[in-house]
Amino acid sequence: MIDAQLLAGLNPRQREAVEYRGQALLIVAGAGSGKTSVLTRRIAGLLSTREAFPSQILAITFTNKAAAEMRERVEQLVGTHAADGMWISTFHSACVRVLRRQAEAMGYKSGFTIYDAADSKALVKRLIRELDADALGFTPGGVLSRISRLKNELTDLDAFARGVDDSDPRELGFLELYRRYTAALRRANALDFDDIIGETVYLFRAFPEVAALYRRRFRHVLVDEYQDTNHAQYALIRELTAPVDAEVADRVEALHGFQRGLRDADGSIPAASLTVVGDSDQSIYAFRGADIRNIVEFEQDFPSAHTILLEQNYRSTQTILDAANAVIANNFDRKAKSLFTDVGAGDRIIGYTGYSGHDEAQFVADEIEALRRSGVGHPQIAVFVRTNAQTRPLEEVFIREGVPYRLVGGTRFYERAEVKDAFAYLTLAVNPDDDLALRRIVNTPKRGVGDATVAALQAKADREGVPLREVIREPEELGLGPRVTLALGDLSRLIDEAALLATGVVGDGEDRIPARPPHEVLVHLLAKSGLHAALAGSDDPQDQARAENLDELVSQAKEFRVQFPEGTTIDYLTNVALFAAADELEGDAGGKVTIMTLHTAKGLEYDAVFITGIEESLLPHRISLNEPGGLSEERRLFYVGITRARKRLFLSLATSRAAYGDVSVAMPSRFLAEIPGELIDWRDSGGGAFGGGGELGFRGGSGGRAGTGLSRTSGRTGSGGPDRPARALGESTRPKTEWRSAVGAIRDNGDLRLAVGDRIRHDDFGEGRVVNVVENGPRTVAEVEFESRGRKRLLVKVAPIAKL
DNA sequence: CTTGCATTTTTTTTT
């Protein structure tokens, strides 16, 4: 019997989700429906009733941060140490843990390197060059995404080769690239992100005893965000939750000296229980291979499955939920589901149309200040963007306005060149086979090792079938210049020293000394390689910043030491490789507003949420429109964004936006027309991004009335927004004409040039005379003295003006 | 082999 305390405060559905016992359970959990509470109480229930030991529980989350949070909440329910033996981690962390333990079985060494996207790309780029494959139209990105798709589908090299059309030279070219890519990873003792999952599945399939070990151990498997699993992850779950034959079970128990565990009548170990939690409407990772069918077809996959729907939302106001429901209803291929709450309507959504990304950012900054004055603190506020590039104007305005913020994700610290260089050194200390790492740093800092030298090294390595690292062990044999020979010898000795520090293994492993913690290895490498000195000694201020980044890296490595006192250098590198953007959110926001992408925002909630850049070609993103299901996924992304908000929601867009060092004219997103007009209060675009002056040309600024240029042209001037049916219709039948025609009102004057003294006519302000022009390419601003309206500043490219 | 300058390309989202 589950303790009544564990069920306190739960609604009947949630309670059922905690109490149900059976082989398979699907919890369809709408946004904000309290699924984390349900999951943690379900785990706590299993522990407190002694149905399971902590060690028998495997919970898979989407980010490390979510895992830490879940562990903490389970601990709060059942006591601090009860949760210790549980595995709560991401797919990738769990698989790496398995693979490091069983690496030899799969032909890897335990110290394998994990290649991130940039590493993989660098490798593919080189392979394309070597094969002259760009002549066939191959690009690194294209090849990589295809390889990734194949791996997510568990189509390995052999399987792909069997099905390839060998009359098609392009197909053969791709096969050769796939082959070389696979071979290079193998030789480097490296796995890419997709391999981490795939190789674990292959491991379980090839070695039933290994699979049995984990199946026997994990009696309860719980998977969060199930809608974002790809085929390989699905296969992994099937492997983990399959029964074990009697003979295999006997063998494994004998081999490891285990007691005879739980068995069925026929002697087999029964399948573990599986609980998955997900929401098809929040599936936003199809581009990464996530297959929505995994959740849609769960009941077919597990015929005994029980399904529970959680639709009551405990997060948002009814207004916000109405908007979310209306938007998502436009996705035609979904099961009807509609969130409701009993907290009441709350405030209306605020809409804003700016004339530029800066203007939009100014609106956000102003509203944040207003929120703060009304008692909403910065940590309760988040600003979402579709693409990382959008954060720039936000940052600029926030800095100018003194709005404290933290940026999550974006150009990540760990992706900076100097940081990756440092990691390449560290990698070589634990994985000497990693040729890519050696290539990266062999001439960083400069040692006079150019392409020709690297080619000579590679040639010898290929001849002898050894990694590059071995070739630089005896540089004299290469017949290079004396300086280069000396430098390579020094580098080789440095790697040996670092390897000794990192692993504590001397020579052939006969002797051992205590391994040093990762930050000490790092400090040694940074000092002795000259990497830090080369940057610190440079007169380029950017290099100074890079040197400081390395200092910062060292402090982070020390921080790792505090968190994981037993962590080895390999653990540290793994930790960094599997570090996710959302993991940065751990701890409190420190009094700051959070800026992040819509993707990173999934699973989070804030009192006030700004969704910015709600424009055609940004949300939905232009590229997504060419992909099957792309539009629906973009709509889900918008839905995810909306449902993050508890009390206040702000939707904004800009009519022109800087891109590629140019200004492009944007149209409002079709998604805006899907929100019932009465839910949104459209503000005009007044307010001075240019120092409190007038409006920079966009029509919505005229007259200070409510409503944007969009609603004006649709014949409405009230606060109701565009005139259109509130009811959601199928996408194809939905009338969008008024939005389309509204869009026609946005001007693009091309490269109209104005000079002081020119007379112009503005659609709203009438005639005026140019009194000043600040040339700034496409962002040229003209100051105009209007006869009736006074002085205004206009963005020449987009203002509704004509030269007289 | 390195440096500096000119030219081209790039931005979707991420474990």
Next chain:
DNA sequence: AAAATGCAAG
């Protein structure tokens, strides 16, 4: 606008 690439000069 910034980063990556290509090319010529030292």
